[in-house]
Structures are given as C-alpha cells and as structure tokens.
Amino acid sequence: MDVSQAHFASALTVVFVNSKFLSSIKIDDTLVGDPSLKVLVANNSDTLKLLKMNSCPHQFPFRLLPLSSGILCVADQCHGLRELAINYHLLSDELLLALSSEKHVHLERLRINLVSENPGQTQFHTLQRSSWEALDTHLKVNIVMYFYLIEEEFDAFFRDETLVTQLYFGRAVSKEMLGRVGLNCPRLVELVVCANGPKPLDEELIRIAER
Numbered sequence: 001m002d003v004s005q006a007h008f009a010s011a012l013t014v015v016f017v018n019s020k021f022l023s024s025i026k027i028d029d030t031l032v033g034d035p036s037l038k039v040l041v042a043n044n045s046d047t048l049k050l051l052k053m054n055s056c057p058h059q060f061p062f063r064l065l066p067l068s069s070g071i072l073c074v075a076d077q078c079h080g081l082r083e084l085a086i087n088y089h090l091l092s093d094e095l096l097l098a099l100s101s102e103k104h105v106h107l108e109r110l111r112i113n114l115v116s117e118n119p120g121q122t123q124f125h126t127l128q129r130s131s132w133e134a135l136d137t138h139l140k141v142n143i144v145m146y147f148y149l150i151e152e153e154f155d156a157f158f159r160d161e162t163l164v165t166q167l168y169f170g171r172a173v174s175k176e177m178l179g180r181v182g183l184n185c186p187r188l189v190e191l192v193v194c195a196n197g198p199k200p201l202d203e204e205l206i207r208i209a210e211r
Contacts, residue, residue, distance in 0.1 A: 016040040024050035037070030041077045048078040052085035052111075071095065076102040085111035088124065093131040100134035110135075111144045116153055124156040136163045136187075143187075146170065151177070158184045166190040178204035182211055 013036045022044040040048070051074055072095065075081055084107055091112060099105055116122050135141060144166040147154075151174045158180040165187050172195045181188065182204065191208060193201065 013039050016043060019043060021047050023047050024052075026052040038073050041073050044078065046078075047080065048074070049080050050083045050085070051078075051081060052083075072098045072102065075099055075105045075107060077104065079104060079106065081105075082107060083109040083111065085113065088112050088114045091127065092125075093128050096127065096131040096135050100131075100138040105139065107139055107141050109142045109144065111146070113146045113148075115148045116150060119150045119153070122153060124153060126156045126159065127162075129160040129162070132161070132163045142166065144168075147173070160184060161186065163187045168192045168194075170194050173201075175201060175204050178208065182208040186211070 016036060016039045020043055022040070025040070025048070051071075071084070071086070071090070075084060099107070114124070132143075135143075143164045145164050146168045148170040151172060154174065154177045158177070161184045164185050167181065167185070167188060167190070169192065173193055178193075178201060181191070185208075188208070191205075193205075
C-alpha cells in the first residue's frame, strides 16, 4: 500500500473508533500516538486484555509514537488489561512510577522486548532500582524480559537489583552478564539461554539456581 505514515496513523485511529470489542491488539512498527491510544480506550475499555507495542523511536523521522501518557491511559482505564508488552525504548522510570501510582491498574504481566536493530550502535538507558521497587510494591506483577542483543550491549542491565521474574536470552550471553543476573534478580523463577558462545556457563547457572 502506497500510504504515507501520517495517513496510516489516521486510518488506524478510525479503526479504533469503530472497533467496540477488541480484546487484544499488537502494534508492531506502526505509528501510534497518544490521541490514538485514548480513542482505543474510549471504545474498548471494557474488553481490552492485552496491549503489545513494539514500535521503536529510532525507526521514524517524526514523532507520532506511543508515549507514556497514552500507555498509562490504556492501563488505567482498561480495567480488564492484564498484560502489557512493550519495547524497552518505550519504558522509562516515569512510566514505571506512573503505573505504580494509578489505583485502577491491575496488570499481571509486563513483557519487555529488547532488540538490537543496529548491533553495536544502539545505546540502552538504565532504569532506577526505586522504579522497579515501586512497581513491585503496587502490583506484584510478573516482569518478563526478552533479550536479542549482542554481548557489548548488555552494559546497562542488572547493575542494580531488578525485580524481573522471567528472562530469555535469544543470543549469546556472557559469563559476566549471568553473574549480574545471579546477584541482582532475586525474584527470578525462569531463565532461558538459547546460545552461550564458546565458553561453558555451568558455574554461573549453578549460582543463579542456588540463589
């Protein structure tokens, strides 16, 4: 379809206006801004259970992207929403704290996807320990993180306590990274390592299991 990004975003908003019984929606590399998300809420607040957003801020030249206020509006007003899946680039301390302070939010599962589109060139921000703790205190939510990064891109993660419950590594992960996981992920109940490179990881995995 030869449609401009702005026109496609407008068309998607029309879909939200005319869809009254959506139970799940996946937004993948699609321009959606706060106004569109608020339209989604207005028409599907009683039925929406899953919102999955993988749009990445680095992919588009102008900003009609999912922002914290739109995501928060969905989480706060769609009382049946139990799972939120978003790209790590959309996650911030402000959003975690906002989710923690909204009394109507009843999330059971927060899925965070980390994908490197330009290996070795993508910088990831660090989230504060206090933000994770606030979310855990309010919701006791299962936090699932999917990593598809190269080893050099793990520097921002697990330097401090992170209340993740499930971890999936789709590419090789270093011994150092697993060491930090063992030290700083006290709620971890599931760990999947799909590739380990040339070095065995037995000792690190045993330490994680012991903790």
